[in-house]
Amino acid sequence: MSTPMFENVALIGIGLIGSSLARVIAAKGLAGHVTIATRSAETLAQAQALELGDDYCQSNAEAVRDADLVIVSVPVGASEAVAIEIGPHLKPGAIVTDVGSTKASVVRQMAPHIPAHAHFIAGHPVAGTEQSGPAAGFAELFQDRWCILTPMEGTDADAIDRLSQFWQACGSTVDRMDPDHHDLVLAIASHLPHIIAYNIVGTADDLEAVTKSEVIKYSASGFRDFTRLAASDPVMWRDVCLHNKDAILEMLARFSEDLSSLQRSIRWGDGDKLLELFTRTRGIRRSIIEAGQDTDEPDFGRHTHKTEPSAAPE
Numbered sequence: 001m002s003t004p005m006f007e008n009v010a011l012i013g014i015g016l017i018g019s020s021l022a023r024v025i026a027a028k029g030l031a032g033h034v035t036i037a038t039r040s041a042e043t044l045a046q047a048q049a050l051e052l053g054d055d056y057c058q059s060n061a062e063a064v065r066d067a068d069l070v071i072v073s074v075p076v077g078a079s080e081a082v083a084i085e086i087g088p089h090l091k092p093g094a095i096v097t098d099v100g101s102t103k104a105s106v107v108r109q110m111a112p113h114i115p116a117h118a119h120f121i122a123g124h125p126v127a128g129t130e131q132s133g134p135a136a137g138f139a140e141l142f143q144d145r146w147c148i149l150t151p152m153e154g155t156d157a158d159a160i161d162r163l164s165q166f167w168q169a170c171g172s173t174v175d176r177m178d179p180d181h182h183d184l185v186l187a188i189a190s191h192l193p194h195i196i197a198y199n200i201v202g203t204a205d206d207l208e209a210v211t212k213s214e215v216i217k218y219s220a221s222g223f224r225d226f227t228r229l230a231a232s233d234p235v236m237w238r239d240v241c242l243h244n245k246d247a248i249l250e251m252l253a254r255f256s257e258d259l260s261s262l263q264r265s266i267r268w269g270d271g272d273k274l275l276e277l278f279t280r281t282r283g284i285r286r287s288i289i290e291a292g293q294d295t296d297e298p299d300f301g302r303h304t305h306k307t308e309p310s311a312a313p314e
């Protein structure tokens with residue numbers, strides 16, 4: 001077997017993303033030794049039962065002591081607490097990265113606590129599902145997906161290259177962005193769709209009389225796709241909303257304006273305007289499929305990655 005990319009890897013947090021990393025690292029032989037740390041004993045026991053790593057511990061500090069690569073996969077609101085715990089225990093030359101869905105806040109939370117002898121490079125694999133917990137991960141999650149790195153100015157170029165090569169070995173294409181720009185792009189590409197889904201499913205639920213019967217009964221319609229997104233992890237999405245507040249509010253303002261315009265077209269029977277918008281958006285769907293970011297199967301091909309419903313401890 002060829003030499004692994006990193007001798008010792010520490011995975012902090014072993015939910016959907018951490019456990020997918022554990023699985024792809026094992027499948028492709030990317031690490032000599034993998035230590036897994038997570039906050040709850042129950043999740044750690046689950047990771048151990050799934051044989052996701054070589055060592056398991058509840059102390060984040062202990063897990064990183066020998067690590068050449070540390071990957072923090074926790075809700076973004078927990079980033080500072082983790083950085084404070086691990087900072088003093090990092091070995092010289094260690095690369096510390098994360099997978100959080102927001103970047104400017106994570107950089108602000110973590111960078112001050114990572115010592116100068118280690119390399120901090122924030123990152124975001126743009127790949128996921130609505131599931132959470134260690135059982136939900138799969139080795140192919142990052143295949144043909146983007147991973148965005150948002151290194152700070154002055155970061156060691158060799159460390160950035162090594163981390164890029166790691167993500168490429170996981171199947172991803174790596175891109176680089178400024179953290180604020182990342183947050184603006186992802187606010188519209190990922191955060192708003194989830195917020196809209198949470199909102200529409202919440203509205204349907206508020207209309208209790210229908211929700212309890214017809215909406216659920218006829219849910220193999222447009223509503224079904226919203227319920228998938230709205231089933232995503234509540235803690236993760238609370239943190240995304242709180243930590244990308246400005247960009248999300250800016251995109252929500254644009255969205256509300258456009259929704260009012262759509263409302264007006266419907267009220268005044270402006271069929272031409274409706275046709276123009278619906279034709280334009282159909283083209284966007286086509287370009288996403290052409291870019292290899294989805295399939296044109298009716299259920300988006302997601303049945304190919306069915307996992308057990310996640311118990312999601314904690």
Ligand SMILES: NC(=O)c1ccc[n+]([C@@H]2O[C@H](COP(=O)([O-])OP(=O)(O)OC[C@H]3O[C@@H](n4cnc5c(N)ncnc54)[C@H](O)[C@@H]3O)[C@@H](O)[C@H]2O)c1
Binds near residue numbers: 012
């Ligand atoms: N789910 C997705 O689709 C997706 C995609 C890309 C990025 N992300 C990002 O990845 C991160 C993890 O998301 P996930 O979907 O794997 O969540 P998850 O809920 O499946 O897992 C989170 C894990 O973090 C652990 N944890 C929480 N606080 C901790 C702490 N202080 N110390 C150690 N462990 C702690 C939990 O025990 C759990 O194992 C989040 O920042 C999220 O924004 C998620």
Ligand SMILES: O=C(O)C(=O)C[C@]1(C(=O)O)C=C[C@@H](O)C=C1
Binds near residue numbers: 127232
């Ligand atoms: O496909 C999904 O279920 C996802 O929600 C994944 C998704 C996304 O919006 O695309 C969600 C959050 C991430 O940070 C990255 C990916």
